[in-house]
Amino acid sequence: xxxxxxxxxxxxxxxxxxxxxxxxxxxxxxxxxxxxxxxxxxxxxxxxxxxxxxxxxxxxxxxxxxxxxxxxxxxxxxxxxxxxxxxxxxxxxxxxxxxxxxxxxxxxxxxxxxxxxxxxxxxxxxxxxxxxxxxxxxxxxxxxxxxxxxxxxxxxxxxxxxxxxxxxxxxxxxxxxxxxxxxxxxxxxxxxxxxxxxxxxxxxxxxxxxxxxxxxxxxxxxxxxxxxxxxxxxxxxxxxxxxxxxxxxxxxxxxxxxxxxxxxxxxxxxxxxxxxxxxxxxxxxxxxxxxxxxxxxxxxxxxxxxxxxxxxxxxxxxxxxxxxxxxxxxxxxxxxxxxxxxxxxxxxxxxxxxxxxxxxxxxxxxxxxxxxxxxxxxxxxxxxxxxxxxxxxxxxxxxxxxxxxxxxxxxxxxxxxxxxxxxxxxxxxxxxxxxxxxxxxxxxxxxxxxxxxxxxxxxxxxxxxxxxxxxxxxxxxxxxxxxxxxxxxxxxxxxxxxxxxxxxxxxxxxxxxxxxxxxxxxxxxxxxxxxxxxxxxxxxxxxxxxxxxxxxxxxxxxxxxxxxxxxxxxxxxxxxxxxxxxxxxxxxxxxxxxxxxxxxxxxxxxxxxxxxxxxxxxxxxxxxxxxxxxxxxxxxxxxxxxxxxxxxx
Numbered sequence: 001x002x003x004x005x006x007x008x009x010x011x012x013x014x015x016x017x018x019x020x021x022x023x024x025x026x027x028x029x030x031x032x033x034x035x036x037x038x039x040x041x042x043x044x045x046x047x048x049x050x051x052x053x054x055x056x057x058x059x060x061x062x063x064x065x066x067x068x069x070x071x072x073x074x075x076x077x078x079x080x081x082x083x084x085x086x087x088x089x090x091x092x093x094x095x096x097x098x099x100x101x102x103x104x105x106x107x108x109x110x111x112x113x114x115x116x117x118x119x120x121x122x123x124x125x126x127x128x129x130x131x132x133x134x135x136x137x138x139x140x141x142x143x144x145x146x147x148x149x150x151x152x153x154x155x156x157x158x159x160x161x162x163x164x165x166x167x168x169x170x171x172x173x174x175x176x177x178x179x180x181x182x183x184x185x186x187x188x189x190x191x192x193x194x195x196x197x198x199x200x201x202x203x204x205x206x207x208x209x210x211x212x213x214x215x216x217x218x219x220x221x222x223x224x225x226x227x228x229x230x231x232x233x234x235x236x237x238x239x240x241x242x243x244x245x246x247x248x249x250x251x252x253x254x255x256x257x258x259x260x261x262x263x264x265x266x267x268x269x270x271x272x273x274x275x276x277x278x279x280x281x282x283x284x285x286x287x288x289x290x291x292x293x294x295x296x297x298x299x300x301x302x303x304x305x306x307x308x309x310x311x312x313x314x315x316x317x318x319x320x321x322x323x324x325x326x327x328x329x330x331x332x333x334x335x336x337x338x339x340x341x342x343x344x345x346x347x348x349x350x351x352x353x354x355x356x357x358x359x360x361x362x363x364x365x366x367x368x369x370x371x372x373x374x375x376x377x378x379x380x381x382x383x384x385x386x387x388x389x390x391x392x393x394x395x396x397x398x399x400x401x402x403x404x405x406x407x408x409x410x411x412x413x414x415x416x417x418x419x420x421x422x423x424x425x426x427x428x429x430x431x432x433x434x435x436x437x438x439x440x441x442x443x444x445x446x447x448x449x450x451x452x453x454x455x456x457x458x459x460x461x462x463x464x465x466x467x468x469x470x471x472x473x474x475x476x477x478x479x480x481x482x483x484x485x486x487x488x489x490x491x492x493x494x495x496x497x498x499x500x501x502x503x504x505x506x507x508x509x510x511x512x513x514x515x516x517x518x519x520x521x522x523x524x525x526x527x528x529x530x531x532x533x534x535x536x537x538x539x540x541x542x543x544x545x546x547x548x549x550x551x552x553x554x555x556x557x558x559x560x561x562x563x564x565x566x567x568x569x570x571x572x573x574x575x576x577x578x579x580x581x582x583x584x585x586x587x588x589x590x591x592x593x594x595x596x597x598x599x600x601x602x603x604x605x606x607x608x609x610x611x612x613x614x615x616x617x618x619x620x621x622x623x624x625x626x627x628x629x630x631x632x633x634x635x636x637x638x639x640x641x642x643x644x645x646x647x648x649x
Contacts, residue, residue: 003179004148006072010158011043012221015210015276018329019049021312022208022274025331029308030206030272035187037204037270039195040211042218044069047208054205055187059198061248063229064147064222066192070140071178075185078138080177086128087145087175095120100233105241109154109224111169118173121146122231145175147225159221162240196264203269210276211252211261211292219248258296265300265334273304273334294330295421301334308333351393352520356408357491358387362555362596365623365643366393369553372621372645374592378549383537384556388412392524396551399530402537407481408493409534414478416525416532420518427510430483434466437509454507463487463505471500486510538578546589553594554579559609560601580612587616587648596623600642613646621645 007016015022026033034054038047041060050056051073058069099119106112122143129139154160155167191198199207212218219226223242227234234243251260265273277297301307310331353363362369366389378398382391385401386408403409415423431438437447437455444450447458466487470480481501485491488503491514496502508514537554545552556579557571586593599606599620613620623643 002176004145004176005179006048006068007043007045009043009148009151012159012218014043014045016043016045018276018312019045021310021329022046022276022331023049025310025333026206026272026274029333029335032271033205035204035206037202037207039199039207039209039264041065041069042210044072046210048072051188052184055184055189057189057191057202057204059191059193059195061192061194061250062218062222062226063192064225066190067140067143067147067229069190070137071144072180073185073188073190074137074140075188076135076137078135078141078180080180082134083138083141084177086134086142087177090117090121090124090146090175093117093120099123101228104236105224107169108163108241109156109160110150110173114153114169114173118146118150118228121175122228126231141178141180143229144178147228148178149173149175150225150228160224160240161221196260196267199264199268205270206272206274207268207270208274208276209264211257212250213277213292217245217249217253219245219250252292257292258300261292261296262300265304268304268336271336273301273336275301275332275334277330277332293421293425295425297332298421301332305334305336308335352524353517354387354389354392355491355514355518355521356387356411356485356493358389358493360555360557361387361389363387363389366390368623369594369596369645370394372647373553373594374551374649376549377551379545379551381540381545381550381552383540383552383554385532386555388521390553390555391530392521392528394553397529399528401530401532402535402540403532404534404536406534409532410476411478411481412525412532414482415522416530418522420522423522424515424518426479427483427486430479431510434462434483436462436466436487439509440511440515455509456505456507459487459509460505467501486514537582540582542582542585542589542591545586546591551592551594552586553596554583555596558598558601560598560604560606576608580609583648584612584616587618592649593647595646597644597646598641599644600640602641609646616648619647619649621647 007014035057036047036050036054037057037059038044038050039059041047041058042065044058044060044065047056047058047069056073058073060066060069095113095116097116099116101119101122102112102115105115110118125134125139125142125146128134128142129136134142150173153171153173155163155169157164189202195211220242223240223245226245226248227236227243236243251257275297277292277294298307298309310333312329312331351363351366354361369390370393373394377394377396380391380394380396380399382388382394382399382401385391385403388401391399391401401409401412428438428441437449437458439447439455444455447455449455449458466480467484470477470484473480484501484503485493487506487509488501489506491506491508492503494501494503537556556575559571559573559576583593583595597606597609599610610620612618621644623645
């Protein structure tokens with residue numbers, strides 16, 4: 001006889017395709033696990049995937065799912081030959097009389113013939129159990145087989161909120177035997193309770209939580225299967241022939257979801273809490289919008305312990321009416337009791353890019369630079385830190401980022417003290433206040449735009465109002481400054497002679513890519529011993545620096561350069577001479593340094609710099625660099641730019 005697997009079912013939010021991802025996170029981050037609680041079990045595939053190694057506790061409020069758990073997770077002994085014989089008899093039966101199911105559901109989800117068969121089989125299962133011909137698990141196996149056979153041929157799009165008007169009703173209802181492996185079922189426990197109440201009574205090493213995401217109640221989506229599972233024959237109503245489901249409604253599908261989640265987490269007793277959730281917040285129609293925000297999840301879990309966030313691209317199953325691009329499934333892992341860090345993003349050792357597209361930023365050549373830096377640095381000075389790419393990524397006991405731009409330093413201090421999820425909520429509120437686009441929530445079509453053309457035209461007038469408000473303020477509004485950068489041309493920074501921000505609007509907004517970039521960058525700032533100081537390089541105390549194991553990296557405006565920061569005398573010959581004198585003094589005090597600059601640009605040789613290097617015996621390391629997307633790009637390829645790193649070691 002052909003058999004069916006636990007996963008052979010169409011189900012909203014099923015995690016079948018994410019099993020590998022879930023196990024990778026658990027294996028790499030969780031230790032000393034003996035028991036796993038799958039709190040919102042659904043199809044049961046996650047709990048089942050752990051069953052070969054751990055004792056499983058699994059829970060769901062729908063009887064439809066409970067019979068599947070009894071089938072695959074129970075340890076009760078069964079007579080497979082007997083069950084197979086009963087299934088074979090059901091498959092051969094021809095039912096001529098109408099019953100509850102044929103009277104109420106004919107030509108909806110199944111044909112009249114199949115509905116008659118459903119009614120007969122379901123009543124017979126209860127009769128066999130009442131007469132003690134089958135045990136509890138055998139009864140569940142037979143019901144589960146019936147439910148899976150219905151789901152396989154049902155005239156639906158995967159749920160029972162409605163049925164196809166012109167669907168195929170001619171398929172035969174064939175029941176199969178489940179593929180039961182009985183792997184390590186001895187200590188498994190099955191529950192059909194309210195999750196918030198259950199966690200007050202039981203404990204587990206790892207609790208996996210996959211709550212409903214949106215307004216789509218599972219009891220609505222699977223009411224017919226639930227009706228069959230219970231076989232109470234209630235009155236049904238409406239086109240979809242639904243029964244009363246008020247006792248099965250989940251508060252996680254309502255506006256109270258966040259409160260329910262907070263109560264749940266507070267009462268969980270476990271070493272690890274793993275929450276599966278996604279980024280469907282306000283991307284589709286109202287029913288598809290996520291009821292709990294990322295920031296709420298992080299905040300609530302952060303009260304319980306250290307939180308790590310992982311994400312993976314995921315093709316979401318939906319009803320067909322909602323278009324969700326760039327969908328990601330997120331896993332939030334809470335290490336209970338550890339609160340040194342409230343949020344840690346995976347892969348924190350990887351290089352991150354500053355969300356500020358600062359002119360002259362070194363992210364593209366960062367690996368080359370870091371390869372040439374010393375490895376034994378106690379105190380790292382990032383002088384002319386700009387967008388902070390170097391300081392945020394360097395490994396040192398202490399990092400000091402120095403820049404003369406007071407507003408830039410103020411912004412970095414702001415990012416360092418804020419929590420990401422609080423900041424994002426505030427920025428989203430400001431976006432709404434200025435009526436700017438938010439394609440992360442609403443998509444491009446909402447604003448009459450597309451990703452190619454961007455949202456610049458939509459935002460132009462609104463951006464100018466934002467820019468005017470910032471320029472007319474005391475210029476201490478770090479939040480407005482950050483929002484300006486987000487919505488400005490290429491996320492850059494530029495001020496005129498009056499000190500006014502004067503970049504035009506850009507074509508992008510606070511999209512998913514920029515949010516992720518900001519999140520990773522802020523995590524670096526929170527995880528390192530790093531400070532930001534608004535001082536001129538000439539005011540650095542060389543004597544003090546010389547007494548510790550320090551290293552200076554300097555990325556000044558290039559004297560030969562033609563970037564925006566060099567306009568209107570931004571970096572003069574006097575500044576260049578002062579810098580070279582400062583570095584000569586550092587060398588005399590035995591302070592190691594590395595200086596980024598250009599020896600040649602647009603046919604001009606920086607003779608002063610070259611001679612200074614040769615006179616003092618400093619090393620000139622040439623950097624492989626392309627400026628294809630910068631102001632350095634020129635039509636005459638013979639007029640090259642030679643980027644160098646000058647070192648005194």
